[in-house]
Amino acid sequence: MPPSPPRYFLDTEGKTYLTEVAVIDDHGRCVYEAFAEDSRKHQYKPLHTICCELAERLNGSTVVCHYAEHDREILKRSFQRAGISFPDVRFVCTMQLARGVFPTGLTTGPNSTSKWQHSSTSHFSYSLQHLSHAFQLRVDGKRFVDAYAHSANYDAAFTRALYHFLIHQQGERRMMDTLKTIPNPFSSSRVDDPFQQHPDLDNIYSEQFQGLLSALDELAHDPNQQSRGAVVIGEPGSGKTHLMMRLARTKLQSNPLFYVRQPNNPENVLYHTYARVIESLFEPIPNTPYTQLQRFFGNCFLQILRARPEAADTERGSKIISTLEQNSLSLFQRQAGKDSKQYYDEWKFILTHVSRYWAERYSTAGHAVNVLKAFVRYCGYLDNERRGLARRYFTAHQLDKDELAKVGLEDWSEDIDREGFALEAMTVLGRLSILDEPLILVFDQLEGLSNKPAILARFADAVKDILSYVPNSLVIFNLFPDRWQQFQSLFDESVLGRIAQVQVRLDHPDREHVAAILDYKAQQANLSFNDIFDRHEQNDIVQQTSIRAALNRAAAYYRHKSQGAPLTFADTPIPKADSPTAVTSTAQTGNLEQRVAKLEHTLAALAQALTGNATFVTTTSNMPANNLVNNPVNNPVSNSEAELEIDLADFDPVMQMLEDEIDSRRERLETRYDQAQIIDDEDDLGKLTTLAEAYAEMRPIHLNNVRLGKSKVPANLLIQVNNQPARAIGFLYADSGAFTARIKNFNKLVIHHPDIHFTLLRDQREKAISGKVGVQEIDKLSNAKNGTFRLFDKTDRVNFELAYGLLVDVQNRDLDASEEDVLKAIEQHMGDWWLLECFR
Numbered sequence: 001m002p003p004s005p006p007r008y009f010l011d012t013e014g015k016t017y018l019t020e021v022a023v024i025d026d027h028g029r030c031v032y033e034a035f036a037e038d039s040r041k042h043q044y045k046p047l048h049t050i051c052c053e054l055a056e057r058l059n060g061s062t063v064v065c066h067y068a069e070h071d072r073e074i075l076k077r078s079f080q081r082a083g084i085s086f087p088d089v090r091f092v093c094t095m096q097l098a099r100g101v102f103p104t105g106l107t108t109g110p111n112s113t114s115k116w117q118h119s120s121t122s123h124f125s126y127s128l129q130h131l132s133h134a135f136q137l138r139v140d141g142k143r144f145v146d147a148y149a150h151s152a153n154y155d156a157a158f159t160r161a162l163y164h165f166l167i168h169q170q171g172e173r174r175m176m177d178t179l180k181t182i183p184n185p186f187s188s189s190r191v192d193d194p195f196q197q198h199p200d201l202d203n204i205y206s207e208q209f210q211g212l213l214s215a216l217d218e219l220a221h222d223p224n225q226q227s228r229g230a231v232v233i234g235e236p237g238s239g240k241t242h243l244m245m246r247l248a249r250t251k252l253q254s255n256p257l258f259y260v261r262q263p264n265n266p267e268n269v270l271y272h273t274y275a276r277v278i279e280s281l282f283e284p285i286p287n288t289p290y291t292q293l294q295r296f297f298g299n300c301f302l303q304i305l306r307a308r309p310e311a312a313d314t315e316r317g318s319k320i321i322s323t324l325e326q327n328s329l330s331l332f333q334r335q336a337g338k339d340s341k342q343y344y345d346e347w348k349f350i351l352t353h354v355s356r357y358w359a360e361r362y363s364t365a366g367h368a369v370n371v372l373k374a375f376v377r378y379c380g381y382l383d384n385e386r387r388g389l390a391r392r393y394f395t396a397h398q399l400d401k402d403e404l405a406k407v408g409l410e411d412w413s414e415d416i417d418r419e420g421f422a423l424e425a426m427t428v429l430g431r432l433s434i435l436d437e438p439l440i441l442v443f444d445q446l447e448g449l450s451n452k453p454a455i456l457a458r459f460a461d462a463v464k465d466i467l468s469y470v471p472n473s474l475v476i477f478n479l480f481p482d483r484w485q486q487f488q489s490l491f492d493e494s495v496l497g498r499i500a501q502v503q504v505r506l507d508h509p510d511r512e513h514v515a516a517i518l519d520y521k522a523q524q525a526n527l528s529f530n531d532i533f534d535r536h537e538q539n540d541i542v543q544q545t546s547i548r549a550a551l552n553r554a555a556a557y558y559r560h561k562s563q564g565a566p567l568t569f570a571d572t573p574i575p576k577a578d579s580p581t582a583v584t585s586t587a588q589t590g591n592l593e594q595r596v597a598k599l600e601h602t603l604a605a606l607a608q609a610l611t612g613n614a615t616f617v618t619t620t621s622n623m624p625a626n627n628l629v630n631n632p633v634n635n636p637v638s639n640s641e642a643e644l645e646i647d648l649a650d651f652d653p654v655m656q657m658l659e660d661e662i663d664s665r666r667e668r669l670e671t672r673y674d675q676a677q678i679i680d681d682e683d684d685l686g687k688l689t690t691l692a693e694a695y696a697e698m699r700p701i702h703l704n705n706v707r708l709g710k711s712k713v714p715a716n717l718l719i720q721v722n723n724q725p726a727r728a729i730g731f732l733y734a735d736s737g738a739f740t741a742r743i744k745n746f747n748k749l750v751i752h753h754p755d756i757h758f759t760l761l762r763d764q765r766e767k768a769i770s771g772k773v774g775v776q777e778i779d780k781l782s783n784a785k786n787g788t789f790r791l792f793d794k795t796d797r798v799n800f801e802l803a804y805g806l807l808v809d810v811q812n813r814d815l816d817a818s819e820e821d822v823l824k825a826i827e828q829h830m831g832d833w834w835l836l837e838c839f840r
Contacts (some may be wrong), residue, residue, distance in 0.1 A: 011156040019080040022152035061086035066128040068093035085298035137161045146569040179562035185525040189551035191241040194248035208504040215502040225282040225472040229499035234506030237815035238547025240478040255437045262445040264686025266458040274422035275678040298328030303435035311353040347380030367412040400736040430470035439473040448811030460490040464642040511542045658825035687804040695839040740774040751785045
């Protein structure tokens with residue numbers, strides 16, 4: 001391609017012929033300046049000489065002038081007078097360019113489509129002087145001074161500054177038009193769990209990832225199948241959960257991966273872990289039509305049948321083995337041409353041999369064999385009722401005698417509690433995995449345990465139990481560096497040695513890697529990081545303290561460009577009036593130029609808060625400062641400091657971030673509401689306790705539990721706010737006999753404590769209570785003066801999970817906000833929710 005013609009910025013002085021001319025190149029250097037005889041300057045040149053030198057310099061170039069028609073006419077008349085041929089020049093007019101970019105003027109408004117608009121063009125001038133003031137243009141760091149105007153060199157320099165500013169604005173407009181049609185590719189800055197799908201750049205943390213794969217491979221070849229740990233250490237937002245997502249993508253086809261969020265109740269840490277394991281088993285494997293549970297048990301059944309000649313050498317056994325070898329998923333579907341008797345005979349055959357394998361290998365003691373049978377029956381049942389009963393059994397729900405008889409299982413509740421059941425069930429999965437591939441157990445979001453010593457101590461015990469009794473498992477802990485130091489004090493040397501066999505540290509990537517991540521994100525929307533953001537924005541984004549912070553900053557810039565959203569960042573809020581950097585301190589610090597610059601920045605932020613439009617200020621000559629101008633003719637620094645203090649105090653970018661977060665989370669929670677989940681009353685009690693403890697930091701609230709001797713009562717929390725009547729909130733999700741026994745005890749508490757209002761909650765997705773006695777007890781509670789039975793409906797559940805999730809993310813430093821900020825946002829969005837009344 002031929003080289004682009006040179007570009008020059010030119011200004012002339014003179015009414016009819018040249019008296020003064022200056023030419024500045026694209027780098028801001030003055031490459032030619034001359035004065036004619038009529039200029040009355042001592043160092044002047046003949047007009048003929050000036051025209052010859054200009055023709056040599058400008059021929060074949062692009063010349064940018066302000067009001068180019070006037071400069072072109074002056075030059076043409078001067079060349080004609082000097083008898084010199086006019087050079088081949090292409091003129092560009094910054095006045096016309098300004099009219100095109102800002103056709104309606106420069107004042108901002110709430111319905112503006114650009115940063116600068118004006119409602120009355122008759123009072124607006126497009127002169128270089130006016131535009132330079134309006135756009136706060138600078139040359140060599142200094143603004144336009146009216147007294148220096150009409151000097152060719154001075155005006156040419158500001159013409160260059162104006163041209164680059166307008167070209168930048170043109171590019172911004174074109175990019176904004178493009179971005180309006182494309183969803184924000186940077187909006188998903190956090191991986192909530194490893195089963196999500198986010199863009200992933202493999203060369204980021206590639207060595208650390210290989211370390212985890214190596215640990216998994218070593219475990220697979222360990223003849224003792226002894227479980228071991230791996231610690232992934234990184235600051236908030238460094239990508240720990242993202243790395244688990246990469247592990248899931250890579251290994252889900254072969255290894256079961258279980259994701260466990262932070263436990264919240266010291267009474268059920270093992271069950272909480274097991275419940276998350278079961279939920280993970282029902283996660284689909286990417287690019288396949290089946291779940292982890294189906295893949296895992298299909299492979300295990302195949303290995304068991306192969307290993308037993310009593311099964312493999314039979315006609316039925318060989319057919320089942322052949323079916324599993326071709327497609328393990330087909331076993332979970334009733335095939336065409338196969339009647340129900342044939343289908344159930346096959347599953348009865350599988351159940352028989354799986355049970356015998358377990359008895360021969362591990363004995364029939366305990367309830368492990370019944371847990372295994374429940375899994376087999378769940379896989380084989382077509383009847384939804386029996387399938388549901390089998391699922392409830394292996395998720396540690398108590399079934400009555402009739403229900404147990406329907407699925408051929410034995411009651412476990414008389415021998416062990418749910419914690420013991422959970423450990424036995426996880427042991428079953430670990431032992432089965434020896435036939436397949438090692439399990440991957442990921443503990444994440446553990447930072448909130450630092451201020452919960454009872455849960456943390458129980459968690460340490462649970463980890464010891466898992467490492468001791470659940471074989472063939474790689475147990476991964478995602479931790480902050482300081483939390484890892486705390487964890488090391490909880491374990492003895494023998495356990496600590498197994499937990500820390502592999503230590504992976506995620507240091508902050510360098511700027512080039514962060515830019516690569518951002519560009520990769522942008523490419524998912526057929527965009528480019530360099531095209532979307534200018535150099536100033538790019539530098540601001542990549543210098544953030546974590547990958548997540550960089551993505552959040554990029555998302556904010558993108559929203560600003562595509563939607564005109566305010567350019568605010570939760571980590572750099574506008575100074576408040578009582579802040580050392582607030583507007584009231586600017587008059588006492590710095591020289592005049594610094595004080596004016598600070599006041600400009602504050603005015604821009606104020607205008608942003610009031611109008612919903614954003615500005616940025618820069619002092620480089622290549623990137624002129626932008627500012628909102630309510631009246632371009634007047635000095636924009638006109639607001640009083642008192643007015644600024646009031647408005648700035650009302651503006652809070654953290655709350656704006658939380659509002660956006662609440663909207664997006666509510667949508668996700670409502671979408672997931674009907675998906676299969678394990679709903680646990682002890683887990684919900686932990687969530688309620690987390691919410692109550694956050695409120696207790698803001699106001700005097702006393703928390704306790706209501707008990708009835710050694711009798712079992714629903715999981716509950718007693719809440720006392722100041723001198724108001726106390727309220728006890730209980731959760732009861734048990735079925736049949738267990739429900740009836742516990743609600744009876746709850747009703748006794750209602751009678752014994754007339755000064756307390758009791759509310760018993762049951763998730764509406766749980767099986768409805770149909771037993772005569774159970775229904776009667778519900779009626780008794782509902783008719784009591786100090787009692788309420790309430791179904792926890794979809795609105796309750798979404799609000800509950802939303803509030804809890806925000807608080808946990810603050811504890812885990814996944815949100816740049818405080819618990820007080822979260823509670824304020826919760827009050828704004830769900831202030832009429834009945835549960836919040838308990839804390840007022």
